[in-house]
Amino acid sequence: xxxxxxxxxxxxxxxxVDLLTARGPEASMEEIAQAAGVGVGTLYRHFPDRRALxxxxxxxxxxxxxxxxxxHAARSVSRWDALLACVRCGAGLPLALAKSLSDGAEAHPxxxxxxxxLDAMLEDLAAGAQxxxxxxxxxxxxxxxxxxxxxxxxxxxxxDDALTTVILDGLSTRAASFGR
Amino acid sequence: xxxxxxxxxxxxxxxxVDLLTARGPEASMEEIAQAAGVGVGTLYRHFPDRRALxxxxxxxxxxxxxxxxxxHAARSVSRWDALLACVRCGAGLPLALAKSLSDGAEAHPxxxxxxxxLDAMLEDLAAGAQxxxxxxxxxxxxxxxxxxxxxxxxxxxxxDDALTTVILDGLSTRAASFGR
DNA sequence: TGTGAAGCGGAAATTCCGGTTCCGCTTGTG
DNA sequence: CACAAGCGGAACCGGAATTTCCGCTTCACA
Numbered sequence: 001x002x003x004x005x006x007x008x009x010x011x012x013x014x015x016x017v018d019l020l021t022a023r024g025p026e027a028s029m030e031e032i033a034q035a036a037g038v039g040v041g042t043l044y045r046h047f048p049d050r051r052a053l054x055x056x057x058x059x060x061x062x063x064x065x066x067x068x069x070x071x072h073a074a075r076s077v078s079r080w081d082a083l084l085a086c087v088r089c090g091a092g093l094p095l096a097l098a099k100s101l102s103d104g105a106e107a108h109p110x111x112x113x114x115x116x117x118l119d120a121m122l123e124d125l126a127a128g129a130q131x132x133x134x135x136x137x138x139x140x141x142x143x144x145x146x147x148x149x150x151x152x153x154x155x156x157x158x159x160d161d162a163l164t165t166v167i168l169d170g171l172s173t174r175a176a177s178f179g180r
Numbered sequence: 181x182x183x184x185x186x187x188x189x190x191x192x193x194x195x196x197v198d199l200l201t202a203r204g205p206e207a208s209m210e211e212i213a214q215a216a217g218v219g220v221g222t223l224y225r226h227f228p229d230r231r232a233l234x235x236x237x238x239x240x241x242x243x244x245x246x247x248x249x250x251x252h253a254a255r256s257v258s259r260w261d262a263l264l265a266c267v268r269c270g271a272g273l274p275l276a277l278a279k280s281l282s283d284g285a286e287a288h289p290x291x292x293x294x295x296x297x298l299d300a301m302l303e304d305l306a307a308g309a310q311x312x313x314x315x316x317x318x319x320x321x322x323x324x325x326x327x328x329x330x331x332x333x334x335x336x337x338x339x340d341d342a343l344t345t346v347i348l349d350g351l352s353t354r355a356a357s358f359g360r
Numbered sequence: 361t362g363t364g365a366a367g368c369g370g371a372a373a374t375t376c377c378g379g380t381t382c383c384g385c386t387t388g389t390g
Numbered sequence: 391c392a393c394a395a396g397c398g399g400a401a402c403c404g405g406a407a408t409t410t411c412c413g414c415t416t417c418a419c420a
Contacts, residue, residue, distance in 0.1 A: 001366090002365095002366060002367065002416090002417060002418075003417080003418090004366095004367075004368095004416075004417065005366075005367060005368095005417095008367085008368085028406085028407060028408085029407075029408065029409085030406095030407075030408090033369095033370095038368075038369080039368060039369035039370050040369080040370070040408085040409085041367090041368060041369055041370065041409095041410085041411085042367080042368055042369075044408090044409065044410080045366095045367065045368075049408080049409075050407090050408065050409090139342050139345075139346075143342040146342060146343075147342055147343060147346055150343055162319055162323045162326065162327055163326075163327060163330055163347075165319075165350070166319075166327055166346075166347055166350030166351060167343075167346055167347065167350060168350075169349075169350040170345070170346030170347060170348075170349040170350030170351075171346055171350075181395090182387090182388060182389080182394095182395060182396065183388075183389095184387075184388065184395095184396075184397095185388095185395075185396060185397095188396085188397085208377090208378060208379080209378075209379060209380085210378075210379090213398090213399095218397075218398080219397060219398035219399050220379085220380080220398080220399070221380095221381085221382085221396090221397060221398055221399065222396080222397055222398075224379090224380065224381080225395095225396065225397075229379080229380075230378090230379065230380090
């Protein structure tokens with residue numbers, strides 16, 4: 001593969017990640033191409049179709065988040081701190097895209113397991129955080145994960161915006177305010 | 181107007197309200213017709229186009245919520261209680277639709293003022309609730325309204341679901357849990 | 361530096377999908 | 391009964407997004 005082509009491919013992926021993180025899954029091929037400063041034709045040289053591009057990006061995001069979760073689960077004493085780290089990480093990832101792809105019927109074979117693993121991981125952390133007494137226990141770990149997803153799987157989500165802050169505070173049993 | 185036609189019109193509106201409340205603004209004419217058990221042609225007999233149907237429904241929802249807000253603002257001692265009443269009311273209304281319509285460029289002339297009035301009303305209540313000490317004051321009244329909108333302007337929102345509860349708790353300075 | 365394969369741009373073709381129209385049939389009403 | 395009003399839903403239409411295609415450009419190697 002020619003050097004400029006490899007460079008272009010990376011450029012496309014990087015740009016698309018940014019765009020999809022900021023504006024969600026409905027960014028068009030045209031928009032992505034334009035943002036990357038290339039023609040649509042170039043997108044199709046590197047990816048057989050839209051779905052392939054989106055799946056690669058979604059899988060990347062999920063892998064990143066899963067790794068963060070594992071990492072912090074292993075390193076952190078507190079499960080709640082690990083969850084916070086996940087939220088901070090996830091807020092900069094195109095998770096709305098990942099969600100919409102894995103919701104849709106059949107996806108890339110890699111996507112399903114990734115989502116499943118991630119979900120299990122987070123639910124585990126949530127249950128742990130409740131056991132620690134950091135998170136209110138009048139809702140299920142599943143619901144906790146659902147709420148954190150609301151915070152993260154939003155186009156343009158930021159770890160310190162009002163909604164994320166309020167959700168974290170609402171989940172937490174401590175009085176402290178997170179994120180700001 | 182023939183009696184069956186009047187009945188049908190009401191059926192269409194009622195069904196559409198339910199559907200739009202549950203699934204958001206992107207329900208198609210086809211879907212609405214099907215849910216109401218009529219053909220699309222019947223929709224177009226009663227409304228010149230999609231926009232007209234949607235605007236009528238959105239305006240109705242906004243009027244309902246505005247009335248609730250005024251009512252409780254007048255009746256309640258506590259501004260926070262009035263806000264809670266609004267959230268309970270709004271959760272069963274197709275507000276996601278109303279939001280998307282009033283976001284779009286020019287809408288029904290009635291929609292703009294309704295949204296403005298409602299916004300002002302809620303912001304006022306939010307500021308009052310902060311003055312009472314019921315709502316945290318490290319965020320602006322505008323942001324408070326924005327967060328309540330997140331709770332309400334969601335397809336399928338319920339006043340006692342996990343997200344609404346956590347947002348209300350996150351906003352509140354009291355330890356109590358609202359809605360469940 | 362010349363050559364040709366690889367890569368690129370973007371206009372045009374195609375596909376998709378929802379809104380809207382239309383007309384033959386049905387139903388309510390005087 | 392007559393006939394206007396109402397209805398259903400297939401067909402049509404248009405816009406928007408995806409995908410193709412081909413002439414032009416750029417890279418990389420001799």
